Every structure is written in C-alpha cells, then in structure tokens.
Amino acid sequence: xxxxxxxxxxxxxxxxxxxxxxxxxxxxxxxxxxxxxxxxxxxxxxxxxxxxxxxxxxxxxxxxxxxxxxxxxxxxxxxxxxxxxxxxxxxxxxxxxxxxxxxxxxxxxxxxxxxxxxxxxxxxxxxxxxxxxxxxxxxxxxxxxxxxxxxxxxxxxxxxxxxxxxxxxxxxxxxxxxxxxxxxxxxxxxxxxxxxxxxxxxxxxxxxxxxxxxxxxxxxxxxxxxxxxxxxxxxxxxxxxxxxxxxxxxxxxxxxxxxxxxxxxxxxxxxxxxxxxxxxxxxxxxxxxxxxxxxxxxxxxxxxxxxxxxxxxxxxxxxxxxxxxxxxxxxxxxxxxxxxxxxxxxxxxxxxxxxxxxxxxxxxxxxxxxxxxxxxxxxxxxxxxxxxxxxxxxxxxxxxxxxxxxxxxxxxxxxxxxxxxxxxxxxxxxxxxxxxxxxxxxxxxxxxxxxxxxxxxxxxxxxxxxxxxxxxxxxxxxxxxxxxxxxxxxxxxxxxxxxxxxxxxxxxxxxxxxxxxxxxxxxxxxxxxxxxxxxxxxxxxxxxxxxxxxxxxxxxxxxxxxxxxxxxxxxxxxxxxxxxxxxxxxxxxxxxxxxxxxxxxxxxxxxxxxxxxxxxxxxxxxxxxxxxxxxxxxxxxxxxxxxxxxxxxxxxxxxxxxxxxxxxxxxxxxxxxxxxxxxxxxxxxxxxxxxxxxxxxx
Numbered sequence: 001x002x003x004x005x006x007x008x009x010x011x012x013x014x015x016x017x018x019x020x021x022x023x024x025x026x027x028x029x030x031x032x033x034x035x036x037x038x039x040x041x042x043x044x045x046x047x048x049x050x051x052x053x054x055x056x057x058x059x060x061x062x063x064x065x066x067x068x069x070x071x072x073x074x075x076x077x078x079x080x081x082x083x084x085x086x087x088x089x090x091x092x093x094x095x096x097x098x099x100x101x102x103x104x105x106x107x108x109x110x111x112x113x114x115x116x117x118x119x120x121x122x123x124x125x126x127x128x129x130x131x132x133x134x135x136x137x138x139x140x141x142x143x144x145x146x147x148x149x150x151x152x153x154x155x156x157x158x159x160x161x162x163x164x165x166x167x168x169x170x171x172x173x174x175x176x177x178x179x180x181x182x183x184x185x186x187x188x189x190x191x192x193x194x195x196x197x198x199x200x201x202x203x204x205x206x207x208x209x210x211x212x213x214x215x216x217x218x219x220x221x222x223x224x225x226x227x228x229x230x231x232x233x234x235x236x237x238x239x240x241x242x243x244x245x246x247x248x249x250x251x252x253x254x255x256x257x258x259x260x261x262x263x264x265x266x267x268x269x270x271x272x273x274x275x276x277x278x279x280x281x282x283x284x285x286x287x288x289x290x291x292x293x294x295x296x297x298x299x300x301x302x303x304x305x306x307x308x309x310x311x312x313x314x315x316x317x318x319x320x321x322x323x324x325x326x327x328x329x330x331x332x333x334x335x336x337x338x339x340x341x342x343x344x345x346x347x348x349x350x351x352x353x354x355x356x357x358x359x360x361x362x363x364x365x366x367x368x369x370x371x372x373x374x375x376x377x378x379x380x381x382x383x384x385x386x387x388x389x390x391x392x393x394x395x396x397x398x399x400x401x402x403x404x405x406x407x408x409x410x411x412x413x414x415x416x417x418x419x420x421x422x423x424x425x426x427x428x429x430x431x432x433x434x435x436x437x438x439x440x441x442x443x444x445x446x447x448x449x450x451x452x453x454x455x456x457x458x459x460x461x462x463x464x465x466x467x468x469x470x471x472x473x474x475x476x477x478x479x480x481x482x483x484x485x486x487x488x489x490x491x492x493x494x495x496x497x498x499x500x501x502x503x504x505x506x507x508x509x510x511x512x513x514x515x516x517x518x519x520x521x522x523x524x525x526x527x528x529x530x531x532x533x534x535x536x537x538x539x540x541x542x543x544x545x546x547x548x549x550x551x552x553x554x555x556x557x558x559x560x561x562x563x564x565x566x567x568x569x570x571x572x573x574x575x576x577x578x579x580x581x582x583x584x585x586x587x588x589x590x591x592x593x594x595x596x597x598x599x600x601x602x603x604x605x606x607x608x609x610x611x612x613x614x615x616x617x618x619x620x621x622x623x624x625x626x627x628x629x630x631x632x633x634x635x636x637x638x639x640x641x642x643x644x645x646x647x648x649x650x651x652x653x654x655x656x657x658x659x660x661x662x663x664x665x666x667x668x669x670x671x672x673x674x675x676x677x678x679x680x681x682x683x684x685x686x687x688x689x690x691x692x693x694x695x696x697x698x
Contacts, residue, residue: 058124059096059123059124059125060094060095060096060123060124060125060126060127061095061096061097061098061116061119061120061123061125061126061127061175062087062090062095062097062098062099062126062127062128062129063099063101063112063113063116063119063127063128063129063166064083064086064087064090064098064099064100064101064129065083065101065102065104065109065112065129065130065131065132065143066079066080066081066082066083066084066100066101066102066103066130066131066132067079067080067102067103067104067130067131067132067133067143067144067145067146068080068102068103068131068132068146069103069146070133070144070146070148071146071147072147072148072149072150073133073150076132076133076233077233077234077238078131078233078234078238078239078240078243079131079132079183079240080102080103080131081238081239081243082131082183082239082240082243083100083101083102083129083131084100084102085239085243085247086129086131086181086243086246086247086250087099087100087129088100089247089250089251090127093250093255093291093292094292095125095127097119099112099115099116099119103146104145104146105145105146105147106145106147106148106159106160106161109143109145109161110161110165113161113165113166113169114169116128116166116169117166117169117170117172117173118173120169120170120173120175121173121174121175122173122174122175123173123175123176124175124176124177125175125176125177125178125179125289126170126173126175126177126178126179127178127179127180127181128166128170128178128179128180128181129181129183130143130181130182130183130184131183131184131240131243132144132184133184134163134182134184134210135153135156135160135210136210137153137156137157139213140157140162140163140164140213141162141163141182141210141213142156142157142160142161142162142163143160143161143162143163143182143184144156144160144161145159145160145161147159148160151670151673163180163182163213164213166180167180167216167219170219171216175218176218177218177220177286177289178216178218178219178220179219179220179222179257179286179289180219180220180221180222181222181246182210182221182222182223182224183224183231183240183242183243183246184210184224184231210223210227210228212227212281213281214281215281215282215283217283218283218286219282219286220257220280220281220282220283220286221280221281221282222261222278222279222280223278223279223280223281224240224242224268224276224278225242225276225277225278225279226277226278226279227279229276231276232272232275232276241267241268241271241272241276242264242268242276242278244267244268244271245263245264245265245266245267245268245271245278246260246264248263248264248267249261249262249263249264249267250291255290255291255292256287256288256289256290256291257286257287257288257289257290257291258284258287258288260291261278261280261287264278265277265278455549455550456508457504457505457508457509457549458546458549458550459497459498459499459501459505459546459692459693460497460498460499461495461496461497461498461693461695462495462496462497462498462625462626462627463493463495463697464493464494464495464496464561464564464565464625464697465493466490466491466492466493466697467490467491467564467569468488468489468490468491469488469489469563469564469567469569470486470487470488470489470571471486471487471488471489471560471563471564471646471650471677472484472485472486472487472646472677473486473573473675473677474486477573477578477675477677478573478578478672479573479672479673479675479678480677481678481679482644483644483645483679484677484678484679485645485646487646489560489564489650489651491558491560491561491564491651492697493697494557494561494694494695494696494697495694495695495696495697496557496561496565496625496627496692496694496695497627497692497693497694498618498626498627498628499530499617499618499628499629499692500530500531500617500628500629500633500634500636500690500691500692501530501531501539501542501690501691501692501693502527502528502529502530502531502616502617503515503526503527503528503529503530503531504527504528505531506531506534506542507527509541509542509545509546510538510542513531513534514533515529515531515532515533528616528617529614529615529616529617530614530617530629530633530634530690531690531691532614532634532685532686532687532688532689532690533685533686533687533689534685534689534690534691535683535684535685536637536657536660536682536683536684537657537683538685539556539637539691540556540639540655542691542693543555543556543693546693552695553695553696554693554694554695555639555653555693555694555695556637556638556639556653556691556693556694557638557639557692557693557694558638558639558640558650558651558652558653558694559638559640559642559649559650559651559661559663559679560640560650560651561638561694562636562638562663562664563663563676563677565625565627565630566623566627566630566631566663566664566676567623567676568623568624568625568627569624570623570624570676573675573676573677574586574587574631574674574675574676575623575624575630575631575676576621576623580670580671580672580674581671583631583632583671583674584671585620585621586620586621586623586631586632587620587629587631587632587633587665587671587674588611588614588615588619588620588629588632588633588667589632589665589667589669589670589671589674590667590668590669590670611667613667613668614633614634614666614667614688614690615629615633615667617629617633620632620633629664630664630676631664631665631674631675631676632664632665632666632667632669632674633664633666633667634664634666634667634688634689634690635662635663635664635665635666635680635682635686635688635689635690636662636663636664636689636690636691636692637660637662637689637690637691638660638661638662638663639653639654639655639660640652640653640654640660640661641654641656641658641659641660641661642659642660642661642662642679642680642681657683658683659681659682659683660681660682660683661679661680661681662679662680662681662682662689663678663679663680664678665678666688666689667688668688
C-alpha cells in the first residue's frame, strides 16, 4: 500500500509538471517580524519542511474545547466560536478525528480528555486546543470547567482540570508529535478577589496569567500570552485576538508549525497593539511539523473572515510534491491523457483497497468485542455460582445464630425494662433540678433589677458559667485551617453581650459614626444593625466609655472566652452541628435569592434569609447559652493578640496596637466557612467587622 501511494504521488507530480510546464516552487519564507514579538515564540533559523512533514502526516487527531457559559462567573462570548472555527479548519487540513466540545462541566471535560488520549494512541500527531478561563496556583496551570465555583483559590485546585492531566494522557498515548494550544488567561474577575483575600490573611498572592511548565521532547505548548500576564478576550470580532491570528496563519502559505506560530504572533501583536505577545515552550525541531500533507494541499489556503471589520485572503500556494529534477516539456498531449487515465485507475483501485481494509478492521473489532463479552459472561456466571454456595453456608450459620439471639433478646428485654425505670426516675430528677435552676435564675434577675435599672444604651448581658473545652478544630473537620490547633483551655465565669453592639448603642458613644452599610430586602431600622467600620482601637475605647458611664467593668472578650461562649458546650463545627446547610436558620450568610449589592461580587449561597448584608441583631436562632449571631452577620473583635500557632495569648487581653484576633465569620461568607474554630485578624475598620462586649462574672 505504501509503494502504491508513493507511486501515485510521484505520477500526479509528473502530470502537473507536464501540464503546467514548470517545477513546483518553494514557499517563500516571511523575512520581517513584527516589532514586539516574544523572541521565544519563533526560531526561524532551524525551521524546515522536510523530515517531520512526511513522517507525521498519516494519522493526526485533535480535541478542541471552548468553555464560555460559566455558571458562577460572567460568560465569555468568544471561546465557543474559537473552538468551532479551529476545529473545522483542522478537519479541512486532514486531522481525523477532530472532536469539538463546548461548555463542558468538570466530569464530562475529564471524560473527553481521557477519550482523546485513547484516540491519540500511537498517532503521528495529536493536537489539544482549549479556549476559556484558566489560572495558575503555585506554578501549576488549571483549565476551568463551566460549573466551577470561585470562592477561593482552593476551589480552583479542587474543581478545575490540572493541565498535567491532558499532558499525561498524551504521554501515555505515545503520539509522535503533541501540540497543546491554550487560548486562555483572560484575566477573570475572581483572580483579583483571590489576591485581595490573600492580602487580608497575610498570605502569598496568587500569580496572574499562566505559569511556564517543563515540556517533553515531543510536545510543543503554545500560550496566548506571556507567562504571568492576561489575554484579551475580544477586539470586536467573533473570535479572540489569538484565535483570529491562528486562523489566519492556518490559511497562510507557510503551514509548518514554526511558520504558523510566527504568523499567529504577528497578527496578535498587531490586533492588541502590542499588549498581548504569544509564547511557546517546546523543542525547536517540532517547528518543522506540517499542518497539511500532500493529499490536503488543495485546502492549504483559502479566504477567511475573522470579523465584520477584518477580511484576510491568502492565495492558494503551489502544490509541493517530490518531483524529478529533469522533465521534458515536449511530452505529447496523448501521453498526458494516457497518464491521467492510468492515475485515475490507480486512485480508484486504492480507494477500493482502503475500503476493504476498513471493513476487515470493523469485522476484527466486532469479533474481539464478542469474545470479550463471552469471557465476561463466563466470569460472571462463575462468580454467581460461588456467591450462591457462600450464601447457602451463610444462611445455615445465621439460623444457628438466630436461636441464640432470641434467647439473648429475652434477657436484654428484661434489662431494658429495668433501665427504663431508672431513666424515668433520672428524668424526673433532671426536671426538678431544671425548675430549681429556673427559679434561682429568675430570683437573680429580680435581684439585679432591684439593685439597678439597665440604661437604654447599655448592652444586655448573659452569664456564662466557668468550664473547660477543646479549643480549635480536629484534623478531620471540613474547611479546617492550619492555625486551628486543638488544645484544652479552661475559662472562669464571665458575662457576654447577648447581641453584637448596634449602631444605636455605638452612636451613644460617638454620634457622628456612619457605618456606610446597606439594607436588605426587608424593611427594618438601621439602628438595630451591628456597628461596622470600626477599628480595634474604636472598640476598645467604647468599652472604656461604657465602663465610666455605668460603673460596671466592660471589656472585649478574650479569644478563648469567645470560642467557649460560641460553642455553648457543643463539640461540632458549629453550635447547631456539622452540617453547613443548616446555617440559614442560625446565621446570616450570603444567600442565593438576595439582590446583589452594587460594587460587591461575593458568591451567593442557597439561604433565603432576606438580608443582602448585615441583618439586625437577634433575628436568628441563638445558641444554648442564649447568645445571638455568634456565627455569621459580622466578624467580632477580641482583646487577644492573634498568634499562629496558639501560644497562650488566646487566654489573655492585650491592649497594644498589634493585630488582634477576629472570630465568627460574616454575612458575605459561605456557610462552610462559618465555623466556631475559624480565625482571622485585623486592627483596622472594615465593612464586615464589629464587636460585642464582655464583663466580669458575679
């Protein structure tokens, strides 16, 4: 078959020379390079059209993905158009199969990449093209499916597709030439949020753009822009600038990989006025790869429309085929016609042979599949027989155990009846003690009321009993951070504010204070919202003022007192349990149904609490100590210095200007982030930070 194809190509070339009367010319090389092109993108000195052109043009496969309809981010208009246009052009150039997939979620995206790896097994060339969002984290690149959530950089690493995955599939496929093209890095808005959150927590900020990675000798990776920089999504057309340049290059005269990359770069630099410069990583010898073989030369160049304002037409290059160096131009017309007929006959014969081979391959695959199914059926029947025999033995053993179990149950019934009588007596005693405690508490309240009356601006306090608890979180807790080391802490009895300090209470101290906050969909008095945009020094000054006004000693709680009061005797992640989905009843977190607040873009969550930002205090279910809004609503200052790891500062107050611990989460946080052990820190005023006061015990 190979001899037949070689003879066919040679005969066609001779006939074309006879009819045209001249030899095929070489493609002219582009001599001038656009100013500003990255020098790593092209190395024209060692690029050629032999070797790789003939060796890697037999079986070429491609996977083209365009993700634009993002569910949790503003959609991108161009990636689906980019994928369709590039995929159709690759089909014209002889890639087969070419798989085009649009707007993929994570699981289907991994599946099509795995299928592509199987299609590329031992292929001469494999091309992977991706258009859409992509980010890097710690020098690893991630391609984003459309169903990804973008609350934090951890969501990206957990839910996105690591670029190493398609690269590993290509390595396993052992394809001879691998080309990976990434039209990504479109500077999504959430990367700025990642960087802002990292700055607040004092962590390293994630880098912009994509990172360079080490490639294999058979792999060329093409980036739409330089490492660490963003790419432009559109300059007015239906394709991105990079894909526009790539499509123009794939219809140019020079269809070597190096020529296509050079032409693409020149167009991208011109379209973006020098803002975006493509980049590559890979061995220069792959520049010799040809996107089109001898049988596809008729589609090598044709007009393409990239946008309503830009139309580029490249003339069809002359056919390049191996030609004899000496051919007479005096060959007669009759000889040419005879040669044409002979070549047509050979072509028809070749097609029949290819069809017969394809039919044999289909029959072989069907036979292999039938044998595989028969083998699987035999194994399944043998397994069923073994299971039936084991089941019979198990049933016999169970019958013996059943009789013994009946006797044991009779004994247990008697024991249970005795235990129930004891439990009934214990419940009666517990009820009696509860009544006594309630009576003592009522008497204490009456005594306090007699001693003095609470002023209008004075916060309502709750008595917290002394006790010991495990501060921090176990390693198994979902969402745990490394500054939450679990350790035993004991606290003395103290008092804790029943509610967070409100705007009305704070303005009794500072009448000119303005929180600058927003109301939710419900109508309520803004005076009852928790005060925000106060610094730690402001909160400390308020406790000193309150002490002078009332004659009682007020202060901010220590970090240990705060967590002890928030847990209220529980050991779960939240005082209502471990399930974050119950947050809607107990805490104000950002919800799915509220209208977005202008200038804010936090991810919504499925809680219809009706408050777009901070809610009035006391609107949600309290914990077992009777404290409201200990989780959610606003972060709360403590008087303890933040240390990681814990070193004892969490149990004492420190009135210096160092950064102090913040606890409790806030209204713009996801339910899974609102936990009793979650920590943060700050000293400056912020839109979601407030405080509640503590007092000494009786």
